[in-house]
Amino acid sequence: TGSTRPQRILRAVQKNATRGDPCSVVKAIDDYCRHKEWAMNVGDEKGCIVDSVVSEVKPTAVLELGTYCAYSTVRIASLLSPNAKLITLEFNSDYAAIAREVIAWAGLQDKIQLVEGASGEWIPRLKEEFGIETFDLIFLDHWKDRYLPDTKLLEKCGLLRPGTVLLADNVICPGTPDYLDYVRNSQQYKSKFFKSHLEYTQEEDGLEKSVFLG
Numbered sequence: 001t002g003s004t005r006p007q008r009i010l011r012a013v014q015k016n017a018t019r020g021d022p023c024s025v026v027k028a029i030d031d032y033c034r035h036k037e038w039a040m041n042v043g044d045e046k047g048c049i050v051d052s053v054v055s056e057v058k059p060t061a062v063l064e065l066g067t068y069c070a071y072s073t074v075r076i077a078s079l080l081s082p083n084a085k086l087i088t089l090e091f092n093s094d095y096a097a098i099a100r101e102v103i104a105w106a107g108l109q110d111k112i113q114l115v116e117g118a119s120g121e122w123i124p125r126l127k128e129e130f131g132i133e134t135f136d137l138i139f140l141d142h143w144k145d146r147y148l149p150d151t152k153l154l155e156k157c158g159l160l161r162p163g164t165v166l167l168a169d170n171v172i173c174p175g176t177p178d179y180l181d182y183v184r185n186s187q188q189y190k191s192k193f194f195k196s197h198l199e200y201t202q203e204e205d206g207l208e209k210s211v212f213l214g
């Protein structure tokens with residue numbers, strides 16, 4: 001019974017990052033996944049695009065769909081203002097357990113609320129359970145076939161407001177064709193593609209930034 005990839009990523013963080021220093025946690029994961037073993041973090045190249053969108057939006061309420069080992073969770077939360085909060089949904093309980101440890105190592109527990117469960121079940125409960133009105137920024141990075149249904153669910157639940165920014169990972173690889181078609185052709189969104197590469201590789205990928213117009 002050997003270790004899992006998320007467990008090895010956590011070990012690399014505990015070995016190479018400084019407690020309470022989110023940037024060192026991000027760097028430790030990138031170094032491990034670039035040089036030792038690939039993992040599905042948004043990564044450093046696409047991560048810089050995420051950073052620029054977060055800095056532009058200055059969100060106080062962020063929703064992340066798909067935590068994995070909390071690489072993007074920590075990366076985004078480290079840029080938020082003192083009173084801002086990030087809710088991250090993770091379906092896989094093994095991933096969630098590792099993510100909690102990575103978040104704790106970064107010292108960001110007070111900013112981040114990790115919720116374990118299915119996005120389709122939790123999205124309708126966010127207003128009531130967490131006192132959320134609407135989100136300023138949503139980062140989609142979970143099952144690629146859930147991007148579109150969950151976006152429609154977010155609309156239906158009144159969790160989007162004019163100006164809410166949806167930032168979607170992997171719109172080229174693995175790809176989210178139905179989601180891309182929707183946000184690029186809907187009158188309710190202004191969409192823009194940021195060309196990049198699949199994390200730690202030279203494969204084509206990119207992020208889609210879509211502003212909800214209401």
Ligand SMILES: O=C(NCCCCCn1ccnc1)c1cc(-c2ccc(F)cc2)cc(O)c1O
Nearest residue numbers: 040065066067089090091141142143170173174
């Ligand atoms: O599947 C991905 N993410 C979802 C993981 C499970 C989410 C579970 N969950 C959380 C909440 N609700 C459900 C993903 C995959 C790849 C990839 C790319 C190329 C390749 F050859 C293999 C894989 C790259 C990514 O950047 C990804 O994000």
Ligand SMILES: [Mg+2]
Nearest residue numbers: 042141169170
């Ligand atoms: Mg991804």
